[in-house]
Amino acid sequence: MAAGKEIRGKIKSVENTKKITKAMEMVAASKMRKAQERMRAARPYSEKVRQIAANLSRANSEYSHPFMETNDAKTAGLIVVTTDKGLCGGLNTNVLRVVTQQLKELQAKGHSVQTLAIGNKGVGFLNRSGAQVLSTVTGLGDTPHLEKLIGPVKVLLDAYTEGKLSAVYICYTKFINTMKQEAVVQQLLPLSPETLQAEGSSHEWDYIYEPDAATVIDDLLQRYVEAQVYQAVAENMASEQSARMVAMKAATDNAGSVINELKLVYNKTRQAAITKELSEIVAGAAAV
Numbered sequence: 001m002a003a004g005k006e007i008r009g010k011i012k013s014v015e016n017t018k019k020i021t022k023a024m025e026m027v028a029a030s031k032m033r034k035a036q037e038r039m040r041a042a043r044p045y046s047e048k049v050r051q052i053a054a055n056l057s058r059a060n061s062e063y064s065h066p067f068m069e070t071n072d073a074k075t076a077g078l079i080v081v082t083t084d085k086g087l088c089g090g091l092n093t094n095v096l097r098v099v100t101q102q103l104k105e106l107q108a109k110g111h112s113v114q115t116l117a118i119g120n121k122g123v124g125f126l127n128r129s130g131a132q133v134l135s136t137v138t139g140l141g142d143t144p145h146l147e148k149l150i151g152p153v154k155v156l157l158d159a160y161t162e163g164k165l166s167a168v169y170i171c172y173t174k175f176i177n178t179m180k181q182e183a184v185v186q187q188l189l190p191l192s193p194e195t196l197q198a199e200g201s202s203h204e205w206d207y208i209y210e211p212d213a214a215t216v217i218d219d220l221l222q223r224y225v226e227a228q229v230y231q232a233v234a235e236n237m238a239s240e241q242s243a244r245m246v247a248m249k250a251a252t253d254n255a256g257s258v259i260n261e262l263k264l265v266y267n268k269t270r271q272a273a274i275t276k277e278l279s280e281i282v283a284g285a286a287a288v
Contacts, residue, residue, distance in 0.1 A: 003269050004266060004269050004270055004273065007262055007265060007266040007269065008266065010262055011259055011262045011263060011266065014255050014258050014259050014262065015255075015259060017251075017255055018252055018255035018256060018259070021248045021251040021252045021255060022248075022252045024087070024244070024248045025245055025248035025249050025252060028241050028242075028244040028245035028248055029241075029245045031142055031241045032178070032238065032241035032242050032244075032245055034142070035142070035234070035237045035238040035240075035241045036175070036238045036242075038143065038144070038234055038237075038238075039175060039231075039234040039235055039237070039238040042227075042230060042231050042234050043231065045227060046227045046228065046230075046231040049220070049223060049224045049227050050224065050228075052220065053191065053220060053221060053224045056207070056217060056220065056221075065191075065217050065218060065221050066160070066161045067157075067160070067161070067189055067190060067191050067221045067225070068190060068191045068221075069190060070166075070190050071160065071163045071164075071165060071166050071167075071190070072166065073163060073164055073165055073166045074110060074111055074112065074166065075111060075112045075113070075114060075164060075165050075166065076106050076111045076112075076113050076114070076165060076166050076167050076168070076169065077113075077114050077115070077116070077156040077159065077160065077165045077167070077168040077169070077189075078099070078102065078103070078106075078113050078114070078115045078116070078131075078168075078169050078170075078171065079115070079116045079118065079153070079156065079168070079169070079170040079171065079188070079229065079232075080095075080096075080099050080115060080116070080117050080118065080119075080122040080125075080126065080171050081095070081118045081119060081122065081170065081171065081172035081173070081232050081233055081236045082095060082096065082117070082118065082119035082120070082121040082122035082125070082236070083119050083120075083121055083236070083237075083240045084119050084120045084121070084138055084139060084140065085120075086121070087244055087247060087248070088240050088241075088243040088244040088247055089243045089244070089246060089247040090243075091173055091181060091239060091240060091243040092121045092122075094173070094181075094183040095171055095172065095173050095183040096121070096122070096125050097183070098171055098183040098184070098185055099122075099125070099171045100129075102169060102171060102185050103129070103131065111166065112132070113131060113132065114132050114134050114156070114159070114165070115131050115132060115133050115134065116133070116134055116135050116136070116137075116152055116153065116155070116156055117133055117135075117136045117137070118136075118137045118138075118140070118149070118152075118233060119137075119138065119140075119236075120138050123136050123138060134152075134155050134156065135151075135152035135155050136152070137149060137152050140233070140237075142237070144230060144233040144234050144237060146226065146230050149226070149229055149230060149233065150226060153225070153226065153229050156168050157189075157222075157225060160189050160190075165189075167187060167189060167190065168187070168188045168189040169185055169186065169187050169188065170185070170186050170188055170228070170229065170232050171183070171184070171185050171186075172184065172186075172232040172233070172235060172236045173235065173236050173239040173240075174235050174239070175235045175236075175238040175239045175242065177242075178242045178245075178246070179242075179246065181239035181242060181243060186228070186232070188225055188228060188229075189225070191221065191224075
């Protein structure tokens, strides 16, 4: 029964793996609900800041912020948002495929690319691809913290303000529902009325600025870009936990199927061994 013993060992190994994947599925489901709550809580603020920024872009102000001006530089900035850990299906693969396509398009236009990587998977990919990485953010955990993002993001924002970058893009995974997440590329800078798209507002706005237009617009547009980056990270985290839960559920189901198949093979092997022993006993008795 050497073969039977080997099959029993495989069954035990797969059962242990199934316990691990089941536990990871339950943990991911718990984290997913919290991540979705954070993401949905951040959306109203992000949308309101977008609406106000769009109204400001149409306002007749004497002051024009550098974020709303186009630069002629031959370098673009790219923020890549991925996860720190794996085991979340094709989530990172999909967003990195979009990043690769974006890099090819920018290079085809004759632009060099400076990147910011958020997440270990993005850091490793950009280093392997030979891209210029200005800064990285890793170890965010299960909760995004804006103070950890502001510093690295400010490197690209300052470069754009100084006219060193022609545009800044962000690539992340947008959360649609538990079963569907979509890798997207969003242009952060330069800002324009078409980019901001304040829905339900077609008329011109004008404001009374206190203390002055430059101070208000500077702070608002800075908060707007930071809010967009934070929202992208929150969406990516919600997508990560959803994808991990689905992937671990699929792994658990597959482990159950493998166990059933191994048990069937084990029973057939055991039955064959018993039949063989009985045949030998009967043959021996007949010979005596």
